[in-house]
Structures are given as structure tokens and as C-alpha cells.
Amino acid sequence: MRTFVIGDIHGALKALEQLVEKIAPRKGDRFIFMGDYVDGWSQSAQVISRLLEFGEQYACVFLRGNHDVWCEAWLNGQEADPTWLFHGGQSTVDSYEAVSGQQQKAHLHFFNKLRSYYEDENNRLYVHAGFSSLHGPSRERDRSNFWWDRTLWEMALSIDKDLPQSSLFYPRRLRAFREIFIGHTPTVNYNIFRPMHCANVWNVDTGAAFTGPLSAVEVHTKTILQSDAVQQLYPFERGRNDQPYRSL
Numbered sequence: 001m002r003t004f005v006i007g008d009i010h011g012a013l014k015a016l017e018q019l020v021e022k023i024a025p026r027k028g029d030r031f032i033f034m035g036d037y038v039d040g041w042s043q044s045a046q047v048i049s050r051l052l053e054f055g056e057q058y059a060c061v062f063l064r065g066n067h068d069v070w071c072e073a074w075l076n077g078q079e080a081d082p083t084w085l086f087h088g089g090q091s092t093v094d095s096y097e098a099v100s101g102q103q104q105k106a107h108l109h110f111f112n113k114l115r116s117y118y119e120d121e122n123n124r125l126y127v128h129a130g131f132s133s134l135h136g137p138s139r140e141r142d143r144s145n146f147w148w149d150r151t152l153w154e155m156a157l158s159i160d161k162d163l164p165q166s167s168l169f170y171p172r173r174l175r176a177f178r179e180i181f182i183g184h185t186p187t188v189n190y191n192i193f194r195p196m197h198c199a200n201v202w203n204v205d206t207g208a209a210f211t212g213p214l215s216a217v218e219v220h221t222k223t224i225l226q227s228d229a230v231q232q233l234y235p236f237e238r239g240r241n242d243q244p245y246r247s248l
């Protein structure tokens with residue numbers, strides 16, 4: 001069985017379609033979407049519609065990202081958060097102009113059902129951002145860490161690559177899992193345009209909202225598939241490239 005982890009989409013429906021075409025999904029494949037479906041390129045609402053459809057055809061796990069939390073609150077009738085609007089939310093609000101109230105309800109239901117994290121049958125963890133408890137995500141005190149944390153990734157970046165996972169000095173947070181798949185921090189921040197592997201952590205957010213492509217990693221073979229750089233697919237848009245601060 002193939003399992004594909006799909007990075008942060010950020011409204012780039014064209015990149016998602018390209019990536020799906022490259023994957024050529026087969027019956028029995030599993031897909032784990034890392035969250036941050038919205039905010040960035042102009043097709044956020046259309047990405048959600050496509051994911052709803054895709055989830056009916058294939059086994060999918062949809063994780064929750066910080067941008068999805070903002071969008072969910074807005075679809076639920078709350079005032080749009082100004083921080084959200086500045087960090088890509090306005091493009092999402094605009095994309096919903098063409099969406100009927102009934103469809104919006106179906107989208108809200110999609111957001112309500114997103115999972116904070118997922119652990120597979122082989123001790124692999126999938127989470128949008130990270131967690132802080134040394135006992136693992138099931139003992140997390142503040143669940144917003146699942147979609148906001150950046151310390152897990154920063155820690156993974158700083159580990160000597162020769163340190164074995166069995167070492168007492170290997171961080172406990174990471175030791176509890178065979179592998180951890182995350183998104184949230186764009187690899188383009190490091191001028192890297194492929195999913196990054198540090199310690200036992202894989203970061204599959206290759207900056208589709210900015211200058212990078214959308215990426216998928218097959219978890220057993222580590223085969224990497226990618227769309228074109230998303231900004232080439234939306235030549236008349238800027239995505240989130242005008243935002244000075246890339247860590248939201």
C-alpha cells in the first residue's frame with residue numbers, strides 16, 4: 001500500500017491537480033494531507049471542494065493547520081481575524097464569494113472534522129506543526145501546538161546527524177516515534193525546494209504559498225513528487241510573497 005504525505009497547499013488548486021496527476025492515485029493508496037489548505041493563491045475555497053471530492057474516492061487523513069483554524073472560525077460566523085486577513089486570509093475570503101451557503105456549510109463540516117494529529121500502524125506520526133509534551137501528542141496540554149509549534153522542527157534541525165536514535169541524548173520528543181512528518185515551516189526559508197529530512201523528522205512544506213512547489217512524499221520509499229513552482233502556475237498573482245514574515 002502506498003501512503004502519500006501532501007504538503008501545505010495554500011489555495012493552489014492548480015498545483016494540487018498537477019501533483020495528483022503525477023501521483024496517479026490507485027485504489028488502496030492512502031493520502032495524508034498536512035493542513036494549511038487555504039490562504040495564499042486565489043483558489044482556497046476550490047481546494048476545499050476538491051479535497052472533499054478526493055476524500056470520497058480515496059482513503060484520506062486531513063490534518064488541521066493554523067490557517068485552517070482561522071478559516072473555520074470565520075466560516076462559523078466569527079469576525080475575520082485581522083492577523084488572518086493580512087497573512088493570506090483576504091484571498092480566502094475573496095475565493096468564497098463564488099461559493100453558495102450550502103457549500104459553505106459542507107466546507108465548515110470539513111474544517112470541523114480535521115484531525116490534530118495522526119499516528120499510523122508503523123509508529124509514524126503526522127502533525128501540521130509539532131507538539132511539546134515529552135510524552136507525545138496524546139499528553140499535549142495546549143492543542144494549539146499541533147498547528148503552531150515550531151520548536152520540534154528547530155530541535156530536529158539542530159541534532160547532529162550522526163547521533164543514533166537510541167542515544168540517551170536523542171530528544172525524547174522525537175524518540176517516541178519511528179518517523180514524524182510535519183509541514184508548517186517552508187523549506188524555502190532555507191533556500192531548499194525539496195522536502196527536508198532532519199533527525200527522524202520530514203518537513204514536506206516546500207513553500208507552495210511563496211516561491212516553492214507543492215510536494216508529496218511516499219512514506220515507505222521516500223519517493224518525492226512535486227508540482228511546478230506554484231508562482232509559475234499563477235503568473236498574475238503574488239501568493240504570500242509580499243508578506244515580510246514567513247512564519248505564519
Ligand SMILES: [Mn+2]
Nearest residue numbers: 036065066184
Ligand atoms: Mn502552518
